[in-house]
Amino acid sequence: MAPYSSCLSVAAANRTNRIAAFAPPTPPGLTVHVDKRMTLAAFKRHLEPVVGVSSSQFKVFRVYANNQEFESVRLNETLSSFSDDNRVTIRLGRALRKGxxxxxxxxxxxxxxxxxxxxxxxxxxxxxxxxxxxxxxxxxxxxxxxxxxxxxxxxxxxxxxxxxxxxxxxxxxxxxxxxxxxxxxxxxxxLEAPERMVCMSQLAVLARRWKPSTLVLEPFEEVVLESNSVDELKEKLGKLGQISPEDVEFAKGRGTFPCDISVLEIHQDLDWNPKVTTLNVWPLYICDDGAVVFYRNRDEAIQELSDEQRSELQKKESMRLQRTGGQQVPYSPRKEKALKIYVDGGVTRE
The missing domain is CATH 3.10.20.90 (Phosphatidylinositol 3-kinase Catalytic Subunit; Chain A, domain 1)
Structure with missing residues (x-):
């Protein structure tokens, strides 16, 4: 029989599994019975005539309820864990060896x-x-x-x-x-240049500069640190942005990489310039490579926007963050409300 990729539907009894093997595109192609005490190695050997190649040349994947597949590689394990309606997918390719x-x-x-x-x-x-x-x-x-x-x-x-x-x-x-x-x-x-990470004591963070005066987030740049010192981080961020280290403010990104956030929210929504001296403590907990940090010049003022400009930018940011899966914060234009002032004697002024 010519080799093909088969989908196996497994129904388990006390000690015997009834397995229907489907050869695409017209199921069913084969129905067999196996003992639940059978090992994976024996199961694969029984499938050799069906698949058309030796057991070392095809792989067995168990399919779970969410359709996620995991390769079964422990040849000495039995089929006892299989239950009703389990599915197995067979794919051609070299099976894994021990280790x-x-x-x-x-x-x-x-x-x-x-x-x-x-x-x-x-x-x-x-x-x-x-x-x-x-x-x-x-x-x-x-x-x-x-x-x-x-x-x-x-x-x-x-x-x-x-x-x-x-x-x-x-x-x-x-x-x-x-x-x-x-x-x-x-x-x-x-890598655009030779590897700078040469020992495990180093720490590599991913930095993006925030420019509030133009409402621009610049692309990622990698910063390699020799320690977990906040002073060293500020010094190297300052070199990247040509800012004095004393004027560097930074904040840790939130959520899943790339930790994207609206430019209308980043300036006030993040925890800027945390009062810590090392990166591996609260509220940062930066202990591994790949952490995202944003940085800015503390003397750079944020651009003022009219209501119309803000509304238009909000639309653009919402569309951008939908594409990237970034953090979106709903925006509603500010509305003026009358202010009531209560004074002694019950008199009300508006």
Whole structure:
């Protein structure tokens, strides 16, 4: 039988599972019965004649209620956890070996409206160094994504939802230095200059300058710190913006990366210039790479807007934040109301 991708619908009895295998596009194509004590390895061997390739050349994914898929890789585990109406998807491709993990690689695009772009699936293994994983990624990126990269001009870093986190050093190894698990996700980030992160004691934050006089948020720039000192952060932000460190005010971004916020709200809505000396304490809690900070010149006055200008800008900001998923704060024009003043004797003045 020619190889194909099959969708398996699983119904479990006490010890026997009735499995209907559907060969697209016309289900059902096959119905089999399996013992719930059967291991995943035995289950895959029974499917070999159906799929048309050896068990090492196809993958088994369990499908959950929200349609999220997770690859089943523990060959010694039984099918006892399967329940009625479980589904399984079979896909062609090399199955994972012991100590290997499937990894989804996304590109981090700091200057794009959508900063998270899926690139490819790959395999990392326990004991593999970050440098080795980058070397293995190069030909895959070239073939599948048409990306021709220099190994020293991109980095890998932790990905938590859409938030960029810890930057991985080339010398670190998976499992020993970097926890790795099934269905892991990482960011790949292109570098415009040689890597500045060379040790784990450094801290990289993502900074955007806010210019209140023009109501402009400038693009992200990375700031690499040697400590968690607020003074060092202000000094380096001052160099970026050509501002005296004493005149630098900063605030931590809120929400999910890129922590976007309306230009009509940023000046007064964030907690500017917190009274702390280190970054790893309340209200900042900046302890890992990838935190977003906004900064401004404290002597720069905010632009005054007419009601008409404010209303028009509010419309533009609402549309922009809808596209980026940023923080939106409803705006309603100010209305004048009569002020009543009560004085002794019950007299009321308006």
């Amino acid at each position: 290997e993990y499937r990894v989804k690689v996304y590109q981090l695009l700091l200057k794009e409206p959508e900063p998270c772009k899926f690139l490819l699936d790959t395999v990392f293994a326990k004991g593999m160094s970050v440098r080795q994983s980058k070397e293995e990624l190069l030909p895959q990126l070239q073939q599948q994504c048409a990306l021709h990269l220099n190994i020293d001009r991109f980095r890998l870093r932790k990905k938590t939802w859409k938030n960029p986190g810890t930057i991985f050093l080339d010398t670190q190894t998976y499992e020993d230095d970097i926890p790795i698990f099934s269905n892991w996700e990482v960011f790949l980030e292109l």
